[in-house]
Amino acid sequence: MRPLVATLVTAALLFLFFVPMLTDLVGRPSLLALACRILIYAMAAASLNFVLGYGGMISFGHAAFFGVGAYTVGILYAHFASGELLFGFIPGSNQMLITLPAAVLVSGVFAAAIGALSLRTGGVQFIMITLAFAQMLFFFFVALKAYGGEDGIIIRRTNELAGLNMRDRVTLYYVILGFAVLFFLGLWRMVNSSFGAVLRGIQQNERRMAALGFAPYRYKLYAFILSGMGAGFAGALMANFLRYASPDMMHWTKSGELMIMVILGGVGSFFGPIFGAAAFMILETFLAGWTEHWQLLLGAVLLVIVLATKGGINGLLARIFRRGA
């Protein structure tokens, strides 16, 4: 990492650490909830960016994995509360160290199935087929009356973790922040790994990579599964934060929002999805408080940012700092 980037990351981490104090200071504790949502969406957007930006696969159904992760937490909680076994042999759980890995695993399995089929196509077909699979899952959960149908599952209490008081909003924020830091450290490793190099190669020139002996399908599928796992992880945290899991979480508009965050922040950049998620959530919150027609305004702002900046917010910042340095 270049020194400037390292300095900025340290500063950002310090800022994130003091967010609870700052929101108290300005007397707007609701901003803490916004910070939690930004962190969670940043992880989901970064997962999408792994396939979209690094791998060149335009998945328009990533909210599906987000939702599957959330439902894993929800369903495990429901069975924990009722004491009934899931499928007759899986006990429920309210332990975060069980539910989060379970969510990652289950969303990974879904990503493997959806990816294996959709990656046989390419281009516009791939976009449509990932969208179609996500909508199928959406309608499946809407119809799933055993788990609340369109209302989804209420999770009465956030999962337990190491005896922490998860009802305390500040504690929950730090838990989410901690998981986000781990998530991005892991992502950093993956992007700079042998596999990460191959993935970027495939994004740049699939024909060349095949001519070198790489079978693109297998590498893309692997990336797709990892990405689905990441989105599922974010969804599991969201279920813990909101204390419910509902089909809305995997509606196609959510997939669209994730994609907007990635584009807004800078496709294929490491920090872009974080900026994108923050910008999107902040704009949404404030524009919605200001006017009913906030979506129209949001669209306009997005258009300006995408047209006026090359490489999204990340590209803009990179240029500002390069000029300053």
Added chain:
Amino acid sequence: MTILAIDGLVKRFGGLLATDQVSLTVEDGEIHALIGPNGAGKSTLINQLCGEIAPDEGRIRLAGQDITNMPVPDRVALGLGRTFQITSLLGDATCRQNIAMAVQARQGGNFRIWDRIAGRRDLWDQADAVLDGSALAGRADVVVHDLSHGERKQLELLIALARQPRLLLLDEPMAGLGHAESQDMIARLREVGRSVPMLLVEHDMAAVFALATRISVLVYGRIIASGSVAEIRANAEVREAYLGAEDELC
């Protein structure tokens, strides 16, 4: 030993016979040149050999093994190397990274998500060894987008060599090179040809005559003649169909 054997290959694009009953071999130690006018079907043949296009009829064997229906990466794993007529590189990557990717492909271990690509010393050492003494030695860290056309052609060859193929398919490696660059490329190919047999598609007759141990002439998808440099130079049919004016032969 015969490294590449093509037998009765046919490829039709609609009504167009791009490959018409082509049979040829490349033997160990051989630089087999394939010449022919524009649109004769040379690139189409190369693309069938490396698996990007499926032939309609015929068989292709690499070192005795039938590869006719094998996917591209599997053929590459068996030792088939190629360069592209229109360069096909990793545009955002440097020369060194492009070459390292070929070394990486050969070494394997590429599903590892927890190592550091920058820390694979052996990989970068081997990439540097390929660059050393090449025309691109001083341009290792230049991004492909900033390379000249000639440099990209050079890089195509270095990447193919870094993969350490048993057979090289070269599609017009001289095209668009300046005089000095061409001389350089010819010297390089002669050196490579000592250890790696090649099928060389080339329009530059000086290069073909300087390098080839055998020449086949492709016209409208058909091989109309095949023989030594002297035989092809003397062949009346070839002169008429392809080589044209007498002075081009000298």
